[in-house]
Amino acid sequence: MAAQETRKGVFYGLFAYTMWGCFPLYFALFEGVPAWEVVVHRVIWSCVFLAVIITFLQRWQPVRTALAQPAKLGFVLGCAVLIAVNWGVYIYAVESRQVLQASLGYFLTPLVNVGLGMLVLKESISRLQIVAVALATIAILYQLLLLGVVPWITLVLAFSFGTYGLLRKQVALDGLSGLFVETLLLLPVAILALAFVSYAGASHFSEDAAITLLLISSGAVTAIPLLAFAGAARRLRLSTVGFLMYINPTIQFLIALVVFSEPLSIEKLTSFIMIWVALGIYSWSAWTGRARTLPS
Incomplete structure (x- = not known):
């Protein structure tokens, strides 16, 4: 029975991270629609779709409990703002064909989480994890010095999602209920x-049937991988979920090269390799640390 549940967990995890990894293909279909307008519709239709799912699953109690304590909604509001920023920058990256920078941001996120945990939560980390964070920092500085530009898409995506995770730790809501309240x-x-963009006559909603359906579908596209991820998280060890997480940016990286034909300079490739090495060091440290804590 345990093996069957683990297989289910792996399937859900693969489905969630593969779907997230394919997001560039989906959001590329919104060409001509500003990223901020897509975010507006994503918020609206996600809220509608999640309300339907929560009703179907009879999960309104956590939502009611959270809304009954407005003084504790500050962290949730912070999460909401950060996830909106993350969505907007990510969609902009896809629309402007900078998916390589977006994928690098999600490769960098676990290391940002480690750094924030150390600086903000005063968590103790191993020497290997310190090396991993330092190597990732050098990789970003390498891009800055050699390319002469700040990889702002990478940094905003990594730090917005990393900080989102930091605040999310303070919120006693599961993923589904939490995203709905956000x-x-x-x-x-x-x-x-x-209402403003519609009044100004600049709305793309109902302008074209295909775009309208895409905007409405953004709610389901947002919620479905989240539900799959929740199913994986309940059935798998955290280390396994962490390993599967790298599927998402890897698929995005390949889509950027193969589908969007984004140029990959030696400087960018070197930066990616440094991040990959840092992730390898981090993963090894996390795995060996977990192995030492297991009973013999």
Whole structure:
């Protein structure tokens, strides 16, 4: 029975991370629609879709409990703002064909999590993890010095999602309920933004049937991998989930090269290799640390 549940967990994890990895193919279909407008619709339709799912699963109690304590919603609001920023920058990266920088951001995220845990939560980390974070920092500085530009897409994606994870630790909500409350807090702003752009005659909604369906589908596309991830997280060890996480940016990296034909200079490739080595060091450290804590 345990083996069967583990297989299910691996399937759910593969499905979630593969779907997230293929997001560039999906958001590339919104060509001509500004990233911020896509985010507005993603918030609205995610909220609608999640409300339906929560009703179907009869999971309203955690939501009601959270909303009944407005004084504790500060962290949730912070999470909401960070996830909106992350969505917007990511969609912009896809629309402007900078998916390589986006994939690097998600490769970098675990190391940002380690750094934030050390600096903010005062968590103790191993020497190998310190080496991994230092190597990742050198990789970003390498891009800055040799290419002469700040890889802002990489940094914003990594730090917005890393900080999101940091704040999320302070919120006693599961992934599904948490994302619903986050989108619910953003909903008034999203509706106002939609009303404004519609009044100005600049809305792309209902302008074209295909775009309209894509905008509506963004709610399901946001929620479905989250539900699969939740199924994986319940059935798998954290180390296994962490290993599967690298599937997402790897697929994005390949899509950037093969589908979008983005140029990969020697400088960028060197930066990627440094990040990959840092992730290898981090993963080895996490795995050996876990092995030492297991009973003999």
